[in-house]
Amino acid sequence: METYCPDENQKGHVRVVRLGLYPFGGTVPQNLGVVVARKVALQMIRNIGVMAHIDAGKTTTTERILYYTGRVHRPGDVDDGATQMDYMEQERERGITITSAATTCTWRDCRINIIDTPGHVDFTAEVERSLRVLDGAVAVFCGVGGVEPQSETVWRQADTYGVPRIAFINKMDRLGADFDRAVDSMVERLGAKPLSLQMPIGVEDTFRGAVDLVRMEARLENEEDMGATYETVSIPADMADDAELARSEMLESIAECDEEIMELFLEEEEISEEQLVAAIRRITLAGELIPVLCGSSLKNKGVQRLLDAIVDYLPSPLDRPEVQGLTSDGEVGESRSPDDDEPFSALAFKILADPFAGRLAFLRVYSGKLEAGKTVLNVNTGKRERINRLLLMHADKREDLKEARTGDIVAAVGFKKIRTGDTLTAFESPLVLDEMTFAEPVIYLAIEPKTKADQEKLTGALAALADEDPSFHVRQDKDSGQTVIWGMGELHLEILIDRLQREHKVACNVGRTRVAYRETITKEVVHSAEYSRDAAGKTNFARVELTLAAGESGTGITFANEVGPEVIPEEFVPYIEDSARSACETGVLAGHPLTDLSIRLTGGKFEEGESSEMGFRNAAVNALWDGAKDADPVLLEPVMAVEINAPADFLGDVTGHLNSKRGKVLGMEQRKNDQVIQAEVPLDSMFGYATSLRSLTQGRGAYSMQLARYDKVPEKIAAEMTRLNAGGY
Numbered sequence: 001m002e003t004y005c006p007d008e009n010q011k012g013h014v015r016v017v018r019l020g021l022y023p024f025g026g027t028v029p030q031n032l033g034v035v036v037a038r039k040v041a042l043q044m045i046r047n048i049g050v051m052a053h054i055d056a057g058k059t060t061t062t063e064r065i066l067y068y069t070g071r072v073h074r075p076g077d078v079d080d081g082a083t084q085m086d087y088m089e090q091e092r093e094r095g096i097t098i099t100s101a102a103t104t105c106t107w108r109d110c111r112i113n114i115i116d117t118p119g120h121v122d123f124t125a126e127v128e129r130s131l132r133v134l135d136g137a138v139a140v141f142c143g144v145g146g147v148e149p150q151s152e153t154v155w156r157q158a159d160t161y162g163v164p165r166i167a168f169i170n171k172m173d174r175l176g177a178d179f180d181r182a183v184d185s186m187v188e189r190l191g192a193k194p195l196s197l198q199m200p201i202g203v204e205d206t207f208r209g210a211v212d213l214v215r216m217e218a219r220l221e222n223e224e225d226m227g228a229t230y231e232t233v234s235i236p237a238d239m240a241d242d243a244e245l246a247r248s249e250m251l252e253s254i255a256e257c258d259e260e261i262m263e264l265f266l267e268e269e270e271i272s273e274e275q276l277v278a279a280i281r282r283i284t285l286a287g288e289l290i291p292v293l294c295g296s297s298l299k300n301k302g303v304q305r306l307l308d309a310i311v312d313y314l315p316s317p318l319d320r321p322e323v324q325g326l327t328s329d330g331e332v333g334e335s336r337s338p339d340d341d342e343p344f345s346a347l348a349f350k351i352l353a354d355p356f357a358g359r360l361a362f363l364r365v366y367s368g369k370l371e372a373g374k375t376v377l378n379v380n381t382g383k384r385e386r387i388n389r390l391l392l393m394h395a396d397k398r399e400d401l402k403e404a405r406t407g408d409i410v411a412a413v414g415f416k417k418i419r420t421g422d423t424l425t426a427f428e429s430p431l432v433l434d435e436m437t438f439a440e441p442v443i444y445l446a447i448e449p450k451t452k453a454d455q456e457k458l459t460g461a462l463a464a465l466a467d468e469d470p471s472f473h474v475r476q477d478k479d480s481g482q483t484v485i486w487g488m489g490e491l492h493l494e495i496l497i498d499r500l501q502r503e504h505k506v507a508c509n510v511g512r513t514r515v516a517y518r519e520t521i522t523k524e525v526v527h528s529a530e531y532s533r534d535a536a537g538k539t540n541f542a543r544v545e546l547t548l549a550a551g552e553s554g555t556g557i558t559f560a561n562e563v564g565p566e567v568i569p570e571e572f573v574p575y576i577e578d579s580a581r582s583a584c585e586t587g588v589l590a591g592h593p594l595t596d597l598s599i600r601l602t603g604g605k606f607e608e609g610e611s612s613e614m615g616f617r618n619a620a621v622n623a624l625w626d627g628a629k630d631a632d633p634v635l636l637e638p639v640m641a642v643e644i645n646a647p648a649d650f651l652g653d654v655t656g657h658l659n660s661k662r663g664k665v666l667g668m669e670q671r672k673n674d675q676v677i678q679a680e681v682p683l684d685s686m687f688g689y690a691t692s693l694r695s696l697t698q699g700r701g702a703y704s705m706q707l708a709r710y711d712k713v714p715e716k717i718a719a720e721m722t723r724l725n726a727g728g729y
Contacts, residue, residue, distance in 0.1 A: 040111045042338060043316045045407045047113045047364070049100075049130050051158070052140035053148035054119035054704070057170040057297050059085050059097055061140055062116045064303040068228060069105035069112070071394070075226070085116040087396040089502065090495050098495055100126040100350065102362065102393045102409055107307045113409045119150055121706040122489035125438045125471035127154050129420060132436050133349045133364035133409070136314030137165045138306065143177035143294070145671075146185030149643045149704045155190050162321075164284050166291045166309050167192075172200050173207045173296040176671070183292055195253055195280070195289040198305070199246055201236065210294055210302055211235050213247045214276055219305065227300030257283045277312050284313040317407035323366040325431035334431055336367040338406050343429035344368030344376065346404075348422045349436070352411070353464045360391070360411040361418050363404065366433075368426065370412075371403045378415075379423040379430050388414030420470045438470045441486035442638045442683060442707055445493060446511035448483060454506050458483070461504035465496055472496060486516060490687065515684045517721075518595045518636040518710055519587030519628075524549040527627030528603060531619040542615030544568075544576055545603030546623045548631055551596040553709060557584050559599045568604045572616045576601060579617040583624045589633050589722050595710070596636075599624070635718040638683040641708040643676060644693065646701040651675050653696045661685035662714075680708055 050058045060077075062085050067075040072084055085101045086092055097118040104113050115134065117127045131137065137158055141147060147155075158165055169182045179200045186192045198210040201218060209220040209230075218235050221227035235243050255265040258279040264271050283289045291313055295302015317338040323345065325333040336345050350362035363370075370376065372390045377383075390401040391411040404410045421435040449458045462474045462485065473486040487493040490513060500506045528545035551558055559577045568576070577599075584594040604619075642663070646654050648670070654677060655665055663681035670676075686705065693701040713721070 042340075042407050043318050044110045045113070045316050046110060046310055046314050047133070047135040047317065047407065047409055048310060048314055049115045049117055049127075049134045049137045049163075050140060051117050051127055051131070051137055051154040052119050053142070053145070053150040054096060056119060056140045056142045056145070056148070056151070058119055058140050059083055059116055061138070061168065061170060061297040061303060061306070062103075062114060064227075064297050064300060065112075065114065065307060066103065066105055067226070068304050068307065069107050071103065071105040084395050090498055096120055098123055098126075100130045101395045102411075103395055104392060104409075108311050110311045112307075112310060115409070117154070120491060121150050121153065121704065122487070122492035124150075124153060124157075124488065124706075125469065128157055128438060129349045129436055129470070131157050131161050131163055133347055134161075134163060135317060135320050136310075137163050138310065138314075139165050139167045139290075140170050141167060141182055141186070142174075143169050143172045143179060143182055143296075144174050145645075146182040147189040149641065149706055152189055153706055155192070162287065164287055164313075164315055166284065166293070166306075166313055167194060168302070168306050169292060169294040170297055172203070172294050172301075173205060173299050175204050176673075177204055177207070179203075179294050186290070186292075193253075193289050194292045195250060195283075196246065196292045197250065197280070197309070198293050198302075199239065199243055200294050201239065207296060207299075207301070210305065211239060211243050211246075212305070213243065213250050214280070215273055216243065216247060221301050221304075223300075227303070230304065253289060254279050254283065257286075257288045281313050285315050285319050317366075323433065326434055336431060339367060340369050340406050342367035342406070343431075344370055344424075344426040345429075345431050345433070346370070346376075346424045347433050348418055348424060349420065351418065351420055351468050353468055358413055359415060359418070359467070360413060361415050362393070362409065362411050363424065365404050365406055365408045365410070367406055369403055369405050372401065375427075376424045377427045377430055378418060379425055379432050380419075380435075381417055381422070383417060384427070385415050385418065385424070387412050419467065436470070439488070439707070440516070441471060441473055441488055442516050443489060443493065443513055444484050444486040444516055445513045446477070446482040446484050447497070448509050450507040450509055454508065457504060457506045458500070458508060461500050461506050464504070465499065469496075482511075513687060515637060517590070517592040517638075517713070519589050519592050519633050520594060520596045520636055521548060521550055521628055521631035521633050523632050525627050525631040526602065527623050527630065529619045529622035529626060530605075531615045531622065533615075535614070538612070539610040540612040540615040540618075541607050541610040542572075542612070542619040543603075543605035544601070544616060544619040544623045546580065546620070546627055547600040547602045548624070548627045549598040549600075550631075551598040553596055555596055555598075557581055557595065557597050557599065559601070561601045563601055563603060568601070568606050568616070572606070572611070572613065573601065575613050575616050576620040579620040580624045583621045587633065588625060588628045589635055589718075592635065594628060594633075597628075635713040635721060636710040637713045639680050639708050639711045640683050640686060640705040642679045642681050642686070642703060642705040644679065644701060644703040645671070645674050645676055646693070646697045647673060648675050650697045650701065651677075654693070654701065657692065657696055661689075681705075682711075683707075 050062050052058045063075040063083055066072045086097055091098050100115050100117045102115050115130045117130050169179055183194050186194045197213055200210055202208045211218050218233050219230050221230045255262040261279045284291055293306055297303055322335040322337045324335050336342050345367045346363040346365045348361045348363055352360040354360050375384050375386045378385050390404050391398040392401050393411050423433040425431045449455045466472050466474050471488050475484050477484055526547045530543040532541045561573050580599050587594045658679050661681055662685055663679050666678045668675055668677050
């Protein structure tokens with residue numbers, strides 16, 4: 001039997017520290033806000049995100065990681081509102097993660113930069129921009145619920161960016177936990193190819209640890225020191241045969257994907273631990289298999305093995321493809337390799353308003369080095385920006401850095417103008433990185449200051465919040481003059497209004513939350529409009545012919561120019577496109593934005609000396625609106641994919657209530673004593689559903705939802721909305 005205590009020393013940094021007692025012996029550096037400098041080889045860096053459905057245990061897992069790596073003295077508890085990573089008041093009060101938080105720790109001489117991401121669907125944009133800059137990810141799944149709706153969303157986002165992943169089946173101590181079922185759900189709901197590297201020892205309240213199928217040993221964490229030390233023991237006798245079978249299946253799966261292991265496997269040669277770990281790393285980086293581990297973060301079990309897996313299997317910046325730049329036409333251009341000697345390039349993936357340091361821009365450095373006090377080029381704005389300070393972040397705490405190098409995730413202070421997705425480079429070697437895109441908001445409400453004194457503060461506060469959150473929009477209603485805020489859901493807007501009042505001290509009145517409908521057309525039309533008006537002694541003439549057609553669902557607005565310069569000179573075409581797109585912001589039925597619309601410029605007329613920008617802009621707007629009216633426009637509403645967990649005794653009441661809300665039940669699944677109902681329901685019917693569900697199930701039901709698509713509004717409802725001319729706001 002072997003007893004082990006992890007190395008608590010924070011290797012990889014040079015800093016002045018004050019020594020303090022560590023929970024299981026030794027000493028640990030405490031943050032004094034002093035200057036630090038990285039001294040870690042690039043292959044020893046891991047930039048990872050922790051992602052999952054809400055309440056799967058992401059933040060608890062991150063807190064245990066920080067504890068075992070010596071970053072904190074005691075892990076925080078979500079229920080007590082005392083976590084390091086959930087530092088906002090709103091997060092601690094609600095027990096959920098709202099904004100992604102970054103931190104850094106060290107394990108086995110490897111520097112791990114971690115971003116803890118939200119699990120609620122309303123904050124999906126936080127996950128999107130984090131995955132954009134990360135090299136790897138840990139997907140946390142609940143041992144009871146397995147793959148849940150938001151798990152699917154973040155998994156697809158990771159697929160989009162080609163992020164290698166490992167999976168951690170958490171909460172194995174919970175009633176109803178089932179490791180095999182959770183792994184099977186990865187296959188059924190994600191289309192993933194899981195590779196189980198462990199077997200749980202015990203289940204539910206008897207869960208004690210896990211069998212390591214790579215090393216063929218069992219590990220039991222000690223309860224006395226919160227799992228900081230553990231015992232490595234022989235595999236329990238009653239599990240020996242199952243463990244041998246599971247290892248054989250694991251080796252077969254690896255051999256199917258790795259030639260080296262295939263040869264050893266077929267020749268029945270012994271496969272060493274080093275060979276096996278190297279093979280698992282290769283297939284993980286290639287995305288062919290997903291290593292799966294298990295544990296209980298709350299009960300301090302399995303997290304140190306998870307840390308080992310992060311080091312062993314997830315990529316360093318050197319393992320990721322070279323970052324590709326884009327030309328002005330959006331084509332693939334120059335590339336940058338992850339090397340300190342390459343020209344500097346970085347992506348600003350998050351903006352944060354800090355009450356002390358000002359605006360912080362979180363940067364992922366892809367190549368080169370950046371020293372504090374130096375100047376860089378913001379390629380998107382074309383402006384030079386001086387970096388006053390560089391900061392290493394630990395949630396809301398920070399340490400000053402002398403410089404940032406390739407692979408680092410840091411925060412920078414000093415920008416005059418920067419937004420999420422901007423590219424920063426050296427002057428002599430500009431490079432444009434692919435920008436991030438975010439889903440459009442689905443609900444909105446009107447907001448107004450309570451007093452005149454609050455008016456100016458409200459404008460500034462809303463601008464600051466919109467600067468931080470790319471999924472939050474602020475608009476002015478052209479008809480009423482009201483300020484309207486748009487968000488991804490009720491909770492999203494509730495949090496933002498709470499922040500307005502607490503952080504920015506703005507007293508405001510808010511209107512009723514409303515659904516963000518859309519409009520589209522159903523047939524192709526060709527429409528021309530002519531504009532001719534004298535202004536300031538100058539004739540402004542133009543004629544524009546547009547062909548409008550319904551686009552594919554989810555394509556938004558597309559524009560194509562099909563006329564030559566002899567019909568309309570090329571310098572006027574951008575004005576036509578810009579005005580046509582702007583006209584789509586207000587629809588022709590009830591004022592909701594037009595979407596899924598193909599616009600083609602197919603004709604027009606230009607008069608030398610008489611045609612002008614103003615003429616073509618106005619002609620384009622008139623052609624679009626008049627054409628849309630003739631193209632059989634329809635209203636679209638957001639339809640949500642809803643998953644409801646409810647005791648079987650209340651199944652009839654829940655499904656009947658869904659039917660009354662124009663819901664459509666797609667399927668049901670028995671999960672222990674609960675029924676899991678998959679349904680699609682219009683968003684307009686889901687306001688206040690949490691209260692209704694609690695009432696129907698005696699407080700025992702829960703649900704989650706995410707946008708599925710936009711569908712045509714039933715004719716009777718659409719006719720009433722059009723009659724009332726509800727308008728977009």
